[in-house]
Amino acid sequence: MASLELSHVYKVIGGRQTVLHDINLIAHHGELISVVGPSGCGKSTLLRSIAGLEEITSGDIFIGGRRVNDLQPQQRRIAMVFQNHALYPHMTVYQNLAFGLRARRVARSVVETRVRRTAVRLGLEALLGRYPRELSGGQRQRTALGRAMLRDPEVFLLDEPLSSLDVPLRSEMRRELMALHKSLGMTMVYVTHDQSEALSLGERVVVLSAGKVQQVDTPQEIYGNPLNRFVAAFVGWPPMNFLSSEILGTSAMDLQNVEYGVRPERLMLQQHAADDLSVSGRIECIESLGGVWQIEIIHNGARLIARVPPDAALRQDEELRLWFGRADLYAFHKTTGARVKVQR
Amino acid sequence: MAVRTFLYGSLSILAILTLFPLLWVTSIAFMRSPEQSAGTPPLWPRHPTLHNIVNIIQREMLGHYFLNSLIVAVATTVLSTFVAGLAGYALAQVRFRGRRIISWIVLFAVLIPSQALVLPLFEMFREVHLINHYAALILPAAANPVSIVLIQAYMRGIPAEILDAARMDGAGEWQTFFYVVVPMMAPMLAALAVLTFVVSWNDFMWPMIAMQKASMQTLPVALASIDREHYQEIGLMAAGATVTILPMMAIFVASQRYYLRSVVAGSLAD
Ligand SMILES: Nc1ncnc2c1ncn2[C@@H]1O[C@H](COP(=O)(O)OP(=O)(O)OP(=O)(O)O)[C@@H](O)[C@H]1O
Ligand SMILES: [Mg+2]
Secondary structure, eight states, X not given: OOOEEEEEEEEEEXXXXXXXXXXXXXXXXXXXXXXXXOTTSSHHHHHHHHHTSSOOSEEEEEETTEEXXXXXXXXXXXXXXXXXXXXXTTSOHHHHHHHHHHHTTOOHHHHHHHHHHHHHHTTOGGGTTOOGGGSOHHHHHHHHHHHHHTTOOSEEEEESTTTTSOHHHXXXXXXXXXXXXXXXXXXXXXXXXXHHHHHHHOSEEEEXXXXXXXXXXXHHHHHHSOSBHHHHHHSSSSOOEEEEHHHHGGGSOOOSSEEEEEOGGGOBSSOOSTTXXXXXXXXEEEEEOSSSEEEEEEETTEEEEEEEOOOTTOOTTSEEEXXXXXXXXXXXXXXXXXXXXXXX | OHHHHHHHHHHHHHHHHHHHHHHHHHHHHTSOHHHHHSSSOOSSOSSOOSHHHHHHHHHSOHHHHHHHHHXXXXXXXXXXXXXXXXXXXXXXXXXXXXXXXXXXXXXXHHTSOHHHHHHHHHHHHHHTTOTTSHHHHHHHHHSOHHHHHHHXXXXXXXXXXXXXXXXXXXXXXXXXXXXXXHHHTHHHHHHHHHHXXXXXXXXXXXXXHHOOSGGGOOHHHHHHHHHHHTTTOHHHHHHHHHHHHHHHHHHHHHHTTGGGSOSOTTSSOO
16 A cells, blocks of 8 residues: 655647646555546546556656656556556456566466456456357456456556446445455545546545646535635535626625626525625526426526525416525635635 | 349358359369360369369479468567557557557558559669578568558447456556456457458469469469469369469468457346
């Protein structure tokens, strides 16, 4: 087990396109870090750089305190699960798992026991003779995971390993991954474009956008205390509502050049505290999601989404006033997007 | 339905047109001389005989030329497939300086007709005293630009992550090539090997020029001179043709199942 540290890492492709921009990051020994960001923001490139499959343009990468910039992938004691599994198509599950050990000339009997032990752990023992094309998505996923585990990594990199699975299987595999992380105690970097997955899995979350780290923090802080508009908008579903100060009207704080934000699940139908703020608008649509309703209201052309408990009195096209506490109001600088502290 | 009937109909006609001369020649090879020489030979031998076959093998040393052809064709096939596999893989998946330029040169080489190479090749091989050696036929065919371009195109379709996985697994370049790359391009290699074998086996012009000693001649060249000597003995000529065709028929039948399937299926998330 070891820590992972990135210091001022840049990756420039073709001399022009900066795919990674001054990445600084520390994953502590045994920590599970999730990296999240929209498609094309550089997540795969980041992992591939850590793995040594991609040469970085400048900066340093340390694993367990050792600088690994010039080491080959197989010398870095790292394992990686690829976005598309990338199993060897012409090998059985057993051969897929054993290939790395064989390549490193481990004795046949040792290979045998280790492969079987890993297969049992991942529930693959009945499938060892099958080819990848004869496996379900989840089984392929487990095989890819097992192959990575057998590399004895100090740092485990996972690139959207669950993106190809359907939703129930995904949450099951997510639990398995967390259990695996706990029992192996390995440093893990988990990449996903799904913010809810990132928050539920990571002990700390790295939000990446356009090759830049936007924020590194615990899931609670990322959600409750976003550093900028991007993080605020990207994390949470449905996304945060953004309002101009005019919409908030006279009750708003008099900050210049800011945009306000409030999360849909913080909007309430009733006033709770004396200094609560409110917005009102025409109800555009009411969607029942079972235990909770999702309401869209329109005010001066701006659209707000609220998550509220079911209420039979709500009618489409009627006016509705929604309340929220001062503490739930976020403010961001209009041009830079940086968070602006409001007086509370 | 109509489309189907039309397809099967036209394919059947094509098959008959292709096979008829082959079968007729084979049939003539088993006829006695009065039968063959009576104007147009019949379609089927009335009294089948092995006389012609035995004659051409014993009297004309066909076995010797057959062996020459076999050595050249097998060596060419093995070497050219190996080189094309390595080069095509490298040009498609390995990053190195000058890759684009080399790709263009190889692509350009496809356009050069083999007839245009005869003279320079002859000069080169005479210079190094390899005329009348097997090497004169094997070496020029070892790097076949068409095969290289085909393998390169095929390897581009294989996801680079599989090769990355092999690297992370600690496999060296050769291990990756033999245990991961070759099995993945096996169908393509098999198809190319068959094609290379056939082309080498049938090649006429260069072997005729490069192998001036009679004992070094390949089957088609030897057959041509037998035909010149015995042009009245149509049965003997047919026997020679039959002996020449048979090995290729055997190879096609034996190998067709290898290059008709896809290997990549199932390794990737869909
Ligand atoms: N070899 C390359 N040449 C040019 N641009 C590249 C190359 N590889 C990646 N890029 C660019 O780098 C950026 C980041 O790519 P990357 O694959 O890391 O994104 P990602 O965050 O993993 O996206 P996704 O969620 O879709 O997997 C993209 O804009 C991509 O176009
Ligand atoms: Mg990616």
